Amino acid sequence: MKTSIGKQLFVNLVLMLLVLWLGVIFAVAWVIRYETNEVFDSSLQETAQRILPLAVMQLSPDRNEIFLEHSEHDEYLSYQVIGAKGELLIRSGGAPKAAYRVPLAKGFYNINNQVFYVEPSSDKRMFVVIAESPGHRTSTLKDALMYLGLPLIVLIPFTGLVVWWSVRNAQRSITKLGRELSSRNSYDLHPLSTVDLPKELLALGESINSLMLRLKHALESERNFATNSAHELRTPIAAAMAQIDVLKDDLAGEHLRRAQDAKKMLSRLESMTVKLLQLARAEAGVALNLEPVNLVTVANVVFQEYKFNDVHAIRLVSDSKDVYVLGDIDAIGIVVQNLLENAYKYATQDAEIFLKIDAGGTLEIVNDCVAVPVEMLGAIRQRFGRADQSKSGSGIGLAIVDTIVAQCHGKFEIETPCLPNNRGFKAIVRFKKV
Amino acid sequence: MKLLVVEDQPSLLDAVGIYLKRHGFVVDGALNLELARSYLRTSGYDGILLDMALPDGNGLDFLKELRKGGLKIPVIVMTARDQISDRIQGLEAGADDYVVKPFDLNEVLARFNAVLRRYQGAATPLVNVGVFEIDKSGQRLLRNGLEIVLTGKEWALVERLTRQQHAIVPKEDLEQALFSIDSDILSNSLEVHVSRIRKKIGKQHIQTVRGLGYRFIGDAVDEN
Numbered sequence: 001m002k003t004s005i006g007k008q009l010f011v012n013l014v015l016m017l018l019v020l021w022l023g024v025i026f027a028v029a030w031v032i033r034y035e036t037n038e039v040f041d042s043s044l045q046e047t048a049q050r051i052l053p054l055a056v057m058q059l060s061p062d063r064n065e066i067f068l069e070h071s072e073h074d075e076y077l078s079y080q081v082i083g084a085k086g087e088l089l090i091r092s093g094g095a096p097k098a099a100y101r102v103p104l105a106k107g108f109y110n111i112n113n114q115v116f117y118v119e120p121s122s123d124k125r126m127f128v129v130i131a132e133s134p135g136h137r138t139s140t141l142k143d144a145l146m147y148l149g150l151p152l153i154v155l156i157p158f159t160g161l162v163v164w165w166s167v168r169n170a171q172r173s174i175t176k177l178g179r180e181l182s183s184r185n186s187y188d189l190h191p192l193s194t195v196d197l198p199k200e201l202l203a204l205g206e207s208i209n210s211l212m213l214r215l216k217h218a219l220e221s222e223r224n225f226a227t228n229s230a231h232e233l234r235t236p237i238a239a240a241m242a243q244i245d246v247l248k249d250d251l252a253g254e255h256l257r258r259a260q261d262a263k264k265m266l267s268r269l270e271s272m273t274v275k276l277l278q279l280a281r282a283e284a285g286v287a288l289n290l291e292p293v294n295l296v297t298v299a300n301v302v303f304q305e306y307k308f309n310d311v312h313a314i315r316l317v318s319d320s321k322d323v324y325v326l327g328d329i330d331a332i333g334i335v336v337q338n339l340l341e342n343a344y345k346y347a348t349q350d351a352e353i354f355l356k357i358d359a360g361g362t363l364e365i366v367n368d369c370v371a372v373p374v375e376m377l378g379a380i381r382q383r384f385g386r387a388d389q390s391k392s393g394s395g396i397g398l399a400i401v402d403t404i405v406a407q408c409h410g411k412f413e414i415e416t417p418c419l420p421n422n423r424g425f426k427a428i429v430r431f432k433k434v
Numbered sequence: 435m436k437l438l439v440v441e442d443q444p445s446l447l448d449a450v451g452i453y454l455k456r457h458g459f460v461v462d463g464a465l466n467l468e469l470a471r472s473y474l475r476t477s478g479y480d481g482i483l484l485d486m487a488l489p490d491g492n493g494l495d496f497l498k499e500l501r502k503g504g505l506k507i508p509v510i511v512m513t514a515r516d517q518i519s520d521r522i523q524g525l526e527a528g529a530d531d532y533v534v535k536p537f538d539l540n541e542v543l544a545r546f547n548a549v550l551r552r553y554q555g556a557a558t559p560l561v562n563v564g565v566f567e568i569d570k571s572g573q574r575l576l577r578n579g580l581e582i583v584l585t586g587k588e589w590a591l592v593e594r595l596t597r598q599q600h601a602i603v604p605k606e607d608l609e610q611a612l613f614s615i616d617s618d619i620l621s622n623s624l625e626v627h628v629s630r631i632r633k634k635i636g637k638q639h640i641q642t643v644r645g646l647g648y649r650f651i652g653d654a655v656d657e658n
Contacts, residue, residue, distance in 0.1 A: 227517065231487075234514035235443050238536035242449035245539040249456060270536055274516065301521050305534065333518030 048119035287331035287407035325431035361433035371417035501528035564652020
């Protein structure tokens, strides 16, 4: 499954912001912890140093234990003055009656989540032990972290929303460009509109346009080459065939047969060449420039070409004088020509050929013949696929029709049998009505 | 019937010219537009077969120029371009029909006859002129259903004379219909062809109008 740039960008940005926030919280926590330790330690130290001289002066020679009476209050700091042998000499209201079990040497001690500071007298006979209430520092840090982290519950979804909205907005141009490109068929080489493109996509849009322009020129050259080649080939073949027509009048028997064969071969050469060039033009996108085309006019022009044949009567029926469809006049001409030629070639001797156009832009060409087996329907639309090998033909007529109709955004269908007694062939082209 | 064929490919021009002559037409051939212009200035034609791409210009521009100048004869365009847009352009320029190269000369003939009939107002190929029937597409003269065999030039004369029954056709018009630009016209050759036709159809059917020309009388009473 393909990932979406927008989704990826959204997830990455939100995760990044979350990690950043958490990083900041941990850094702040570390600083707070460091600073509070410094402050608390200093206050423990200061308190001890302040109490020690007072204790020394106050203590009587019998050095009995003194309990200092105070009213009840929250004591974050408590203290004891302990003798050299560990006996309790003085204690504050919040301090326990037993001496703190701390080493009697100057310094800080953390015992069971409680911080102590021990300050000895200069003669080491007395020690002042200052104790913080248990977990005081931890709860201070916890409170600080909680007040720092609490806004995250609101900030994270809000940031996500802002990121989603910004990504979606920034992505709009990319989505529009992608949609415009994907809505085109493979022959649509019109330049993209770059007016609304942001600076970052402008270069891409202009590069695509330049590529399409080069491709369009290449295809145009290919089409023109095919058109001009057809023209250049036809004139000498026409001269050769006309000379044979004249020669035939002076010949008889075997010589006449040979002249007729030569003309037939020339005619086949011309037909095959023209078909191959038509296919080349179709594949180079003969219907690149789609515009409204009067289907009736095109059908009528092709119909005129066949009206002097003495093999099949051809009937052109149209619902209206003007039926405009989307296409290219020459490309639609090639479609009608190939379908009519196909009908003409495969129709039963003396059978009528019907060319029908309805107001919805559908062209039907119907002829009587043996029905084409269903399993061959796919093959006859392929290049060089023929239903009846005994008939002369290039076998690429329907492939040309298929290619051009797709370029015109139309549909090409075949119905066989389409007449009573399991007979007939109907080619249906549904053009896009304008 | 006198036709002008304008085609730059000599071999094709030659073959078309011979074929049409064999079918009773008098044909002048021009390899370029300059020659075609000079032929049109000096001679009258019943039709033109015109190629689209010529060395000294475009056949369609030439056709437009002729139509603008008031030319009212059938013109069929020959084209090697098979695109529908080319054909539509040809018709819009004033062509009456077109043939795509390569073509059967039979088809060219059939198309010319159809267009000529359209110009002469005859929708069907069979025209009754008195006791005669003129088959324009088949180029045959019939009396009581029987064909009177005519040579190409004799047919050309009969066709010209029968376009308007009882109308006097000037001698110059008949000579123009009968001879191409490059053929030698002997002073009495028109009379020779008229005399041969009279022998075949009866002399009372072609009347000499002294100093003016000839008149075809299809319903003249037979002498015998």
